[in-house]
Amino acid sequence: MLNQLFQKLENHYSEMVDIRRYLHQHPELSFKEVNTAKYIADFYRDLGVDFREGVGGNGIVAKVKGANPGKTIALRADFDALPINEETGLPFQSLNPGVMHACGHDGHTATLLTLAKSIFELKDQLSGEYVFIHQHAEEYAPGGAIEMIKDGCLEGVDVIFGTHLWATVPFGVITTKSGPIMAAADRFEIVIQGSGGHGAQPHKTKDSVVIGSQVVASLQQIVSRRVNPIDSAVLSIGSFMADNAFNVIADTAKLIGTVRTFNEDVRDQIEEEMEKVVKGVCDMWGASYEYNFDRGYPAVVNHHEETEFLKDCARNVPEILQVEEAEPEMGGEDFAYYLQHVKGSFFFTGAKPEGIEPPYPHHHPKFDFDEKSMLIAAKTLGHAALSYQEAPSVEEQSAVKK
Numbered sequence: 001m002l003n004q005l006f007q008k009l010e011n012h013y014s015e016m017v018d019i020r021r022y023l024h025q026h027p028e029l030s031f032k033e034v035n036t037a038k039y040i041a042d043f044y045r046d047l048g049v050d051f052r053e054g055v056g057g058n059g060i061v062a063k064v065k066g067a068n069p070g071k072t073i074a075l076r077a078d079f080d081a082l083p084i085n086e087e088t089g090l091p092f093q094s095l096n097p098g099v100m101h102a103c104g105h106d107g108h109t110a111t112l113l114t115l116a117k118s119i120f121e122l123k124d125q126l127s128g129e130y131v132f133i134h135q136h137a138e139e140y141a142p143g144g145a146i147e148m149i150k151d152g153c154l155e156g157v158d159v160i161f162g163t164h165l166w167a168t169v170p171f172g173v174i175t176t177k178s179g180p181i182m183a184a185a186d187r188f189e190i191v192i193q194g195s196g197g198h199g200a201q202p203h204k205t206k207d208s209v210v211i212g213s214q215v216v217a218s219l220q221q222i223v224s225r226r227v228n229p230i231d232s233a234v235l236s237i238g239s240f241m242a243d244n245a246f247n248v249i250a251d252t253a254k255l256i257g258t259v260r261t262f263n264e265d266v267r268d269q270i271e272e273e274m275e276k277v278v279k280g281v282c283d284m285w286g287a288s289y290e291y292n293f294d295r296g297y298p299a300v301v302n303h304h305e306e307t308e309f310l311k312d313c314a315r316n317v318p319e320i321l322q323v324e325e326a327e328p329e330m331g332g333e334d335f336a337y338y339l340q341h342v343k344g345s346f347f348f349t350g351a352k353p354e355g356i357e358p359p360y361p362h363h364h365p366k367f368d369f370d371e372k373s374m375l376i377a378a379k380t381l382g383h384a385a386l387s388y389q390e391a392p393s394v395e396e397q398s399a400v401k402k
Contacts, residue, residue: 001122001386002316002386002387004125005122005379005386006318006379008117008118009118009375009378010375012117012118013114016110016378017110017374019043019113020109021106023036023039023109023110024090024092024094025092026039026094026095027081027101028081028099029081029083029099030136030138030140031136031144033081034058036080037053037060037136040079040134041060043113044060047116049064050062051063055153056136056146056150056151057136057144057147059135059147059151059153061131061153062116063129063131063132064119064120064123064130065123065129066123066125066126066130067126067127069127070126071127071128071159071388072128072129072130072157073130073158073389074130074132074133074153074159074160074338074342075112076161076335076338077108077112077135077162078136078137078144079105079109079134079136080105080136080139081094081099081100081105081139082100082103082139083098084100084365085098086365088365088367088368090368100365100367103363104166104362105138105139107165107351107369107371107374107377108163109134110374111165111374111377112381114374115381131157133160135334141296143296143334145334145335145336145337145338149337149338157342159306160342161306161310161384161385162347162381163346163349163381164346164347164348165348165349165369165373165377166348167352167353167360167367167368168359169348169349169351169352171351171370171376173320173322173323173350174320174324175324175347176302176311176325176326176346176347176348177307177325178308179301179302179304180263180300181326181328182300182328182329182331182332182333182335182336183232183234183261183299183328183330184259184262184264184267184336185296186258186267186294186296187256187257187293188256188258188293189256189290189291189292190212190255190278190289190291191290192212192215192252192254192288192289193251193287193288194206194207194211194252194285194287196249197249197251198247199249205251206285206287207250208242208250208253209250209253210285211281212242215277215278215282216237216240216255219237219274219277222235222273222277223270226269227270231263231266232330233266234259234330235257235270238258239254239257240254240255241255259274260330263299267295275293278291296332297333297336298337300333300335300336300346301336301339302346303339303344303345306344306345309387309388309391310345313383314383317376319372319376320376326347331362349376349377349380350373350376351369351373352370353368353369
């Protein structure tokens, strides 16, 4: 059956590329993916596959039932774009100024649509049910996953698998790991209220720039001196704003940044320590402050058995040259929410484009990926979906060991 699925995917590869390029030309931002959602819905409608649209917002959930009873396997792809002006010069470059698929979500969607079509064509020979989750708004917290879950996209699902085309990993390589693989992604904003004045009379002011600078320097010591070195964490200031004339001392400064962690206790610790630092520095100078810590996506934590199973499937995909242990990524992904509700695994599909060294990173205006990686992603997801029907449950494995 796997050989038949692989053959169908190869037969549909040119259509997969066409879908990716169409979507690449017509990107839409998070929570605004109206036309993209319609395109996905029309694809399933034309194919004759049952689907539900408007799931948790702009999400689409399609289902294919096999002829025989079995497990319910979910596969997920995201489809939103980024507020980036494309500079690739590709013949299918974005037609929407200031909006670009700079993270591979167009490829994820093309991969899943083509895989769904191939599985649908084999449904009379398959067991179980296959759920294709097309998620909106992965790029912008609170994201689309959490609302799609509330709207029932995981009802009855036994396991979920997902992948990200990864342009910095060589083509033909799959990377994944059990446990935390992507970090929790949080955002903070600090507003320091001092007392401005003339630049020639700093002694009569409470200089928010100086106070803010001390806050920045002190915040960096949280990770280096307060967090256990065994635990990974990042605290970065992305913006420091205190706009004024050259001879005016600013009364207000705003700091915006991000915190990335894998451990929930460390996440809690950093949030608390940050306010202690801000309060301490502001108290010392007699300034006031506002502190907001907005929690984004939790860490993506892969389930062990499903990840080992996924690795075994990947090793049996002909085009895959190597299955490697992934280095944990500090980037965030709301696939994390699915894994909090059902068993599953998330992996990276190597998609480094040929002839570009080093490859442009994700979220770069010249980002691109090797389109042949979509076929590898589809085969790996398809292999996992079909093979999981025969995989013993944890209970069955325990019974065998006893």
